[in-house]
Amino acid sequence: MPNTDDFRVKRIQKMLLEMAKGNFFYSLEPSDKNDNIASLVVMLNMVNEEIAAAFIHQGFANAHNTPQCIIQLSLILDAKGQIELVTNGTCSLLSCMPKDLIGKPITELMTENSQRTWSKKMTKHLKRDRSETVLFLEFITNDGLFLAKDCQISVYQALDGSGQKIVLNSVFFSKGEPFETGLPKNKLKVTKGIKEHKVTLTPEDIQMIREVHDTILNNLDKDLPSLKDLALHMGTNEYKLKYGFKQIYGTTIFRFLTQERLRKSKTLIQHSNLSLKEIAHMNGFKSAAHFSRAFRDKYGKTPTDLRR
């Protein structure tokens, strides 16, 4: 039954419905088949991830006027992993009633992979009186959708002497109600400071800024022209480029450039024998000292420390 086309299409519909509601934290179980429905499932999962990333980012870049609705997954379990308490948010995330969950072993809600992770890791953590960890767990909702997320797990001693308990927590962002109602405006406002709107970005501007983003990514080893020259080259002005980029990507052009250069450098430090000086130069850093400083600022240790 779970493999009939009809059943698989119904799952896809459920997933699309959740996406329409602004819930991008579900996914569909990938199948081992190689047919058209399987390709749709794969596509839906990937598109969902892309939208979710853009969506969380938007909240981050424009936090002043896009409040997020937060759904908390929160459970208390006994030392055997039986559910003692669930929040309403947990029930709605898993599309279950509280009575369906309470008394059940938590592992019944997980994929086989996560069941293995859970029993392996929790045996270790339950040996201590108190312990905290983060586990990546996949739950299966009542509708058959996947819910995969890092969960904060705390083991503690109950005060009434009933022994060890486990708290499991995770947070999901949802579009939900708190977003502005009414028709979406098709123009994006750039804010400088908190509320003042100074530049309006047209769809063409956004396209242009995306091009700048991709050009930077593709030329990480080269010197970046001045913002003025870059703006001129793109047929815009420095102000729009500068603040538009910040608005869309949540960071400044120079910070973005440095971040991406550092990401590539880190891989080279880890997996190659190239000297740190060579790596710095290959990735567009003017001096090894500057590279080392920027690297430490991002990763908390110097390139030399990472190599050791």
Added chain:
Amino acid sequence: MTEALMHIIYKKDLCIDLRAAQLIVQDRMMLQNAREMPVLCDIREVRRVNKPARDYLALEGSQWITALAFLIDPPVTDVISSIYLGTHALTIPTRSFTKKSEALAFLKKHG
């Protein structure tokens, strides 16, 4: 791997997450030892690559590659490669093929 080409075959029903992607890149870079070369990526058996893994493969994981050909088996891996190519700005010539001979010809021309 031959002198001129890196051939990566992903195993059956493989779901690639960030950790898996990092290991794949690590192994590849160790084998290559700083030599740039074209890469043939046989993803026909792959069933899922999640976003952190895709982002990692597109930037950190694209170093020392002169050209990249995906060997795909539509429809599933066709979709995976199309979304990957469509959502990431890639610096190197990259294309998907269903026939190995065509993929090799492409790598020979661009690599």
